[in-house]
Amino acid sequence: MSIRRLPEHLVNRIAAGEVVERPASALKELVENAIDAGATRIAIRLWEGGIAGLEVIDDGHGMSPPEMALALERHATSKLPDDAIEAVETLGFRGEALPSIASVARLTIESRVRGAEGWRRVVDNGAVAEEGPAALPPGTRVKVEALFGRVPARAKFLRSPRSEYAACLDSVRRLAMARPEIGFSVEHDGRKSLSVQPGETAPERVAALTDRELVRNSIAVDHEREGIRLGGVAGLPTFNRGVADHQYLFVNGRPVKDRLLIGAVRGAYQDMLARDRHPVLALFLDVPTSEVDVNVHPAKTEVRFREPSLVRGLIVGGLRAALDAAGHRSAQRPSAAALGNWQPGGGYSPAPSGAGAGGRGPSTSPSLSYYTPHPNPAPEEEGLWSSLHDRPLDYAPSGRAEAATQAPPAAARHPLGIARGQVALTYIVAETDDGLILVDQHAAHERLVLERMRRAVADGGVATQALLLPEVVELDEPACDRLEARIPELAEMGLELERFGPRAVLVRALPALLGQSDARGLVTDLADELAAFDEALSLKEKLDHVAATMACHGSVRAGRPLSVAEMNALLREMEVTPHSGQCNHGRPTWIKLGHADIEKLFGRK
Structure with a gap:
């Protein structure tokens, strides 16, 4: 078979296979775009767990019509001012998310820059369906419908609406945890399921998104070594769960699921927890961009550190120091x-004589x-004690x-x-x-x-x-x-x-x-x-x-x-x-x- 150049629509679908695995993947990309756009409030709506549709509304900078058209082209991005990809500080930077989503769903983008009119563009499975003026406040509204509707081979791998909704909620929860200065709300099939307000502290935001009891049963983590800073909230070892789903790890504000970081957490708690129990925590690593590579996974869920042993030692040492400071707390x-289980007393049955x-x-x-x-009871108590002692036991x-030798x-x-x-x-x-x-x-x-x-x-x-x-x-x-x-x-x-x-x-x-x-x-x-x-x-x-x-x-x-x-x-x-x-x-x-x-x-x- 001779070598041939793949058509554009097939290239987009292959890219979508790397970036858009399920509704939660598309939602993560859209919410990251809203965060990078400087939004202070992000509203999310889901239908049937995101399978039927999802919508993300933000109050960020917005896009002009030419920028909107360019954003729907592959490898077009506003997040790399130059060619220094190793110095990227935004959540998204590949420029693949929007065109990948648009190639396997019906995508509607409405956006307005402050001081200008809004614009709307609809792309249906890779083809522009319509565009024109739109009425909306400053910011951007993105709606995704019928994800994988024309790709049955991908649609059959989606799980139930309940499972897809859980994955979407987890994705939003992680992003909201990393950005306490932004307000988030999630609405599923007309019912609001998550709402956090902007301006919360990091511990308050973590507790609001995990367990309110975490505030009373956790310790603050603040540790720094060789220019790398570790902060966050760590639950006491006795405040644990049966699964590791309540461990949230962030690198430069980016939610990650990194094997090195997970192993470091396990090492820090290894002699304080049974093997089938896991701590509840949220850890935030601030690493110089020259010391970490975020461009190692299409979905940006993994990172690579230049000195992994230093990072691992920082996490273990930081958690250990914080847990040491907790002292005898439980x-x-x-x-x-x-x-x-405490039963109120209701009388007793006398034991047989002689027992x-x-x-x-x-x-x-x-x-x-x-x-x-007391050997000399008060008058009002004297009758009580005498009646008790006169009664045969x-x-x-x-x-x-034990005799008291001192007070x-x-x-x-x-x-x-x-x-x-x-x-x-x-x-x-x-x-x-x-x-x-x-x-x-x-x-x-x-x-x-x-x-x-x-x-x-x-x-x-x-x-x-x-x-x-x-x-x-x-x-x-x-x-x-x-x-x-x-x-x-x-x-x-x-x-x-x-x-x-x-x-x-x-x-x-x-x-x-x-x-x-x-x-x-x-x-x-x-x-x-x-x-x-x-x-x-x-x-x-x-x-x-x-x-x-x-x-x-x-x-x-x-x-x-x-x-x-x-x-x-x-x-x-x-x-x-x-x-x-x-x-x-x-x-x-x-x-x-x-x-x-x-x-x-x-x-x-």
Whole structure:
């Protein structure tokens, strides 16, 4: 077959295949044009998810009739003042969007420059159908109808109107998040589904487009290194989702889905979240145009950095610094369902005579601090106490109280309050000046041990505790090989191993921080962690995984009774330890029940 030049209409359709994949792709290009035109308000209308039609109206600069005709030609653009494509600062610059859309749909453009008359031009699947004067305020109105109406091979790949609408909304949401100075509204089949006003701050705009609770459960990110600045909003690790769809990344105001950036976010949160949970965040990178190439993808959704390691380190370091500053904070989202599980008291049935502790045999109540009535009650209380004590009790509730050696400290001086007791040998009950706090003792101590190990490694190594009798742990040969390859790194963390034949390792010492830990379980879990490591992880990230596994084995277990002094010591250390609001798997270590919530339980509000 001889070589031939493709006809213009076929060239446009091929270009449309790269740029216009679905209604959301066309919508993204049109909204980007409106932003580049200096719009302060952008209104979007969709019909049947954009399949039947979509419309974008802006109040930007507008186009004159000659400019409108030129805009519909391929590779014609107003966004490159010279040939320096590497210095582009606008969202669009290829000059392919409008002619590509017009080649596979019916496109109507109406535009007016301030101080001039409006003009209208209609292009139906590549052919100019009509043009003439139009009445409209300054700005531009673009309407796309019957997308892929004459290209059935492309139309059959479109999804349901509901799915296409979701994709359109996500595209607008990302662009609106990057431009808080612009107002956006979306209307779908006559119903308004999104509306944000111009002039919002970046955190307000992000919260308005994701989750209003993000304002209370997030931290600001502001970090700079070698001329590259990272800003934005990052959710606390305990404020997470089951999918990664709530991670918004921007480079110079351009929404991107870059593998490097996504990997950097995962690395920053890797020891604070379970593998199936994902943070909620919006990060904005400001990079000199000479350090980033935006011309690597037709749809402009990917970028290439000149120094990717610098960018990755900036994101990981910036997020880590912001999360460190969060201290013991944890996501506090009151759950109506959880509060509803509290049942109001409706009386009790006396236990059979002779039964101890409510008919359950000898009491095994956990440690609880409680108050006794005043030895000299007020006159109005005297009758009440006497009637209670004169009544025979058929059961004998009991608890272990500790003698007070000094006055309890004031709860107001401590964010996590003062320990008042322990429930189910698992949860510490603490009182603050504005409510009650429940602490998961295992999860909290697990985080504290991990942070201690990190500090010890940074200071030169973790102290070891030699075993009186070295313990032999049998594993399969590949697991032993993996552990043997990491012996020097594990030694830095206080775990001394030695290969002991083809299918066993010898444990000679454990980290002193872990106390009386189960050496066999620890080594077995470490072997599993090393098998699951991604080869792309850096050495530091691998060490963090190892430290997290060790910390889990060395922490206070659920079911262990703690003294009041031990509970208070745990609370005080949590208050000064970074990331203590969540365990190594991203679950909260403490929750709060405010006075208002308690009053609701008793019908006071």
